[in-house]
Amino acid sequence: MIQHKHLVAAPPRLQRMLLRLQPYSLTIVYRPGKDVPVADCLSRRPLGPPEHIPLDLQINFVQFAPDRLSQLKEETAKDAEFAALREVVVRGWPERRRDLPRHLQSYWAFRDELAVEDGLILKGERILIPKSMREYILSKLHESHQDIEKTRLRAKASVYWESINDDIEDMVKDCTVCQERKPSQP
Numbered sequence: 001m002i003q004h005k006h007l008v009a010a011p012p013r014l015q016r017m018l019l020r021l022q023p024y025s026l027t028i029v030y031r032p033g034k035d036v037p038v039a040d041c042l043s044r045r046p047l048g049p050p051e052h053i054p055l056d057l058q059i060n061f062v063q064f065a066p067d068r069l070s071q072l073k074e075e076t077a078k079d080a081e082f083a084a085l086r087e088v089v090v091r092g093w094p095e096r097r098r099d100l101p102r103h104l105q106s107y108w109a110f111r112d113e114l115a116v117e118d119g120l121i122l123k124g125e126r127i128l129i130p131k132s133m134r135e136y137i138l139s140k141l142h143e144s145h146q147d148i149e150k151t152r153l154r155a156k157a158s159v160y161w162e163s164i165n166d167d168i169e170d171m172v173k174d175c176t177v178c179q180e181r182k183p184s185q186p
């Protein structure tokens with residue numbers, strides 16, 4: 001359950017809730033959507049305008065120009081897997097992993113870290129990057145040509161996709177700039 005994980009693993013909205021709940025000792029019980037009675041209109045009524053979450057907070061290390069950010073949102077919307085994932089995150093997860101479509105089953109293990117915010121899918125504070133933008137993000141993560149571990153740390157604080165660690169390794173190993181910088185063999 002999300003409350004047993006480290007706070008930064010939670011999406012920003014949940015983080016705030018968990019912070020508010022910290023003084024209390026409580027047990028959170030999961031109830032599947034079908035068992036939750038339909039809320040009446042008053043309990044659904046928002047208490048004011050939705051809180052604005054500054055995006056800088058979520059994208060700790062990767063700087064997005066505004067047009068890149070809207071591209072990221074567009075590509076997230078276009079990506080078929082992400083569209084299906086977003087649907088599940090918003091509507092609620094099934095009771096069993098095997099009830100998910102196969103291509104979404106890899107998200108099951110960290111389903112309680114996933115959230116949809118402002119057209120993007122988040123895993124804790126990391127933004128899920130659709131396939132079409134992974135190459136661009138990899139180049140941004142590695143723009144200062146740091147080694148594999150440092151590049152992975154940057155990613156860990158900002159962006160996520162399933163094969164990101166392997167992709168970083170492949171990219172750094174193939175990077176011609178890094179190879180030229182290596183001390184040459186005597």
Ligand SMILES: [Zn+2]
Pocket residue numbers: 142145146172175176177178179
């Ligand atoms: Zn490099």
